[in-house]
Amino acid sequence: MTESISKKPSPDFREGTSVTHWGVVKTTVVDGKISKIEPIPEDRRPSPNLKALAELPYAPSRIRYPMVRESYLKEGIASRDRRGEDKWIRVSWEEALxxxxxxxxxxYSEYGPSAIFGQSYGWKSPGTVNSASTLQRRLLSLSGGYVSGVNSYSTAAIGTILPYVVGTGDPQSTDWNVVLKNSERVVLWGADPIVTNDIDWSTTxxxxxxxxxKLKTSGIKTIDINPVRTETGEFLSSEWIAPKPGTDCALMLGMMYELESSGKSDKNFLKNCTSGFEVFRDYLLGKSDGIPKSPEWASEITGITADKIRLLTHELADNRTMIMMGWGIQRIQYGEQPHWMAFTLASMLGQIGLPGGGVGTNYHYSSGGCPFHVGPMIGGLAPRVEPVPPRLKPWKGSAYIPVMRFADCFLNPGKTIEHNGKRLTYPDIRMVMWTGGNPFAHQPETNRLLSAWKKPETIVVTDCFMTATARHADIVLxxxxxxxxxxxxxIGTYTNDGIAANHAMIAPIGESRSDDQI
Structure with a gap:
């Protein structure tokens, strides 16, 4: 339990704990303004972003008042083509609401709940009371319902495919203590833990x-497979293997061909613990398509020499190996394949279930692989509740769409797509409520998004800052x-390290309100 660090408050000086995605911190306020942010003693690697966090509330892009686009105030929904071009008019909270x-x-009256898209990526406040995404979805549930986005940009492909492969979309990683005691090789495959473990969905x-x-001084050899040299690879002095971007599957296929052709694939494990290897083997050896997936074949695609692919294969087969996969390699077209292939490779190596062997998919995020503490956990508000008002119009289309397909949905209402074994029909979205997120920063094909963003009749964005998304709204709160x-x-999505109190340290900037109040 992290308690408040406080001195007797005075008008011009106070200290207290604040909770951020980058960690629990001690915040010092002088004359009503944040003067310093420091890590708490328990933080094992304080974030390099703490100085920037101290300046964050006062950023020039801060939204200080409710505002409405000028044309929207005058013409309403007929002005949506001018999103991103209009000047903003400050209004009162009462007028905005x-x-x-x-x-x-x-x-709701004219089109029904299937015309409202209630999306939030939610990376603003990490607290359970002021969770932007939860509160907005709860509001829309109580109002009559809404269309939601499913999956995440982080793990959409891996989270969808792995339940069919290993039974869960986010397998628990082997404890770091077991890795350090038993592993002889650690492979960081598309993973850079020093960078990506800096944040947590809650706090860290x-x-x-x-x-x-400990890994750095353990004598365990580490291998960094990544098109770019990672900070973690530099820190560990890892051997660096740099395939061309997006060619991870080809590299793994070349390795598996070498395992099978050299007789080093673990036939007992494949027979007793897997299903379908015979079909995959025919593909691997080229019997089903006439293309053997040899190291030479893989070399042409990946840019890694065939000899190096063979050397890497035998090194992993001859040593207890933990493969630590990152999520970046599945953020591509056919992104379900790389992690599916990784578990196939680990199965052929036969080390899944052996101490320090196998594969893990979250060592790079939220301190995955660290021991999980048994203790109380905070519950939160339910984001979905039964709508109180009666639905005045029937639902049209699907109740959810994949998170990355919302632009396609806006542009093509009524279109049917395949998703996770089901057929979804895009609803006709007329109103968008977005809070705590900035899709203009993470949605691919920004120009297409810009076109799609002009389709809904009204867009409301709640945020702390005038992001690109907020600049293209009709109303900002x-x-x-x-x-x-x-x-x-x-504290700790994967570790449950405790509970932290976040204290209001400064007066609200401008007329800003908490997500709960909004």
């Missing part, structure tokens, strides 16, 4: 880092940063 409530009532103590320090409201937060 009345506009939004009026639009919600109109869209960065527990992973002492294990990396100013949300508080974590330094302006109190909250409570679990």
């Amino acid at each position: 009345d506009l939004i409530a009026s639009e919600l009532k109109r869209v 103590l960065h527990n992973y880092f002492p294990y990396l320090e 100013p949300a508080q940063t974590v330094f302006e409201h109190s909250d409570i937060c679990p």
